[in-house]
Amino acid sequence: MATKQASKPQTNGTSSSNGKTNPIAPLHTSSLLSNDERKQLFHRMLQAREFDLAMIRAYKQGRAFGGVYSQIGNEAASVGSAFSLAADDAYFPMHRNVGGHFTRGQELRTMLKNFLAREGSMMRGTDGTGHYADVSKKVYGNVSHLGSMIPVAAGYVMAAKMRGEHTVAMTYIGDGGAQTGEFHEGMNLASVQRLPLVLIIENNQYAYSSPNSVEFACERLSDRALGYGCKGATIDGTDVELVYETCKNAVEEARKTGIPAIIECVTMRMRGHAEHDDFSYVPSTMIQEWQQRDPVDRYTQKMIDLKLYTAAEIESLRKSLTEEMNSAIDEVVALPFPASEEGRKLVFVQ
C-alpha cells in the first residue's frame, strides 16, 4: 500500500527525516540535552508505554471500557514535543499524548480516574480518555472534534499576547485531522496574527482505516507552512531527541518572533485506532517494518550505548512501572462510579 512521502528527506533545515521506506538513520544526539534530561525523556516514554500496556490489559479484562486509544509508536513524538515547553506554556494534547500528560507532571492516579471514568475524576466520570483541562498544569485538552483545538489554542495565545505575556501554545493533530477546515483556519489565524503556536502533526500513517494515500496529495504535510508564512519541518517522529530539539527551536523562535510552526512527526500507529479495532487492514509487513523503529526500543538501546543505564537496570525499571500501573489500576477500578446526576451538572446550568 502506498503511503505518503512524509517519509522522504525534508528540506527545511532539520537534520533528518525518516519513514518506512527510508533506511533507519542513527538516532540524533541533541546538544541541548544533559544526560539527566535524557533519562527523564526515557522515563516518560517508558511510563507512557507501560500505561498503554496496562490499559490494554484492563480493556481485555473488561475493566476499562469505551475507547482505549494507545499511543504505542508515538511516545517519542509525544514526550519529545511536550518536554520542549516551559512550565508556563500551554499544552493542548490529543488522544495519543499520555506521554505528554506525564511530561507535564500529571499524576498517574489522577489520569487513571479520568481514563476509567471514576467518581472524583477531573471530568467527574464523564470521560474515558484525556478530555480534561488541568489549569494548574496548563493542560487544556482535548477537543474531540478533529481540528477544533487548533483555533482554540490560537485564541489562547492571542489572549496571552494581548496581556503582554510570552506564552507559547503547543497543540496536536493527526494525519487525518490535518485535513479538516479548522486546521486551515487555525493556522492561518495564528500566522496572520503572529501568534506563538506550535502545531505537531502526528503522522502515524492512518486515520482509523484510511491510509495517508487517501488523505492528502501534498508531499509533506509541513509543506503547508509555506502557504501560511510560518515555519515547517518534517522529521522522524520515532527519534525523541530530534523531536525535542526541533520543537525546542520552534518554541523559542515562536516565543521571540510570534512565528508559528508546523512540525510533522512521522511515525506509525502500532495498534488499531482503539482496542476494539484489530487493524487487520494494515499490511503485516508494514507493522514489521515499523517495529524496527519502535521509539522506546531505539531509545532503550541508546541509554545502554551511552551507559546511562544497564540493560538489567532498564528491565527492573520496566518491571517496577508495570507493577505500579497494575496496582494503580486495581486501586482506581475499586472506586465508585459517579452518581448519574453528576453528568448533567457539566451540561446544564443548575
Ligand SMILES: Cc1ncc(C[n+]2csc(CCOP(=O)(O)OP(=O)(O)O)c2C)c(N)n1
Ligand atoms: C471532525 C471529526 N471527524 C471525525 C471524528 C471521528 N474520529 C475520531 S479520531 C478519528 C481518526 C483520526 O485520525 P488521525 O487524525 O490520523 O489521528 P490518529 O487517531 O491516527 O492519531 C476520527 C475519524 C472526529 N472526532 N472529529
Ligand SMILES: [Mg+2]
Ligand atoms: Mg493518524
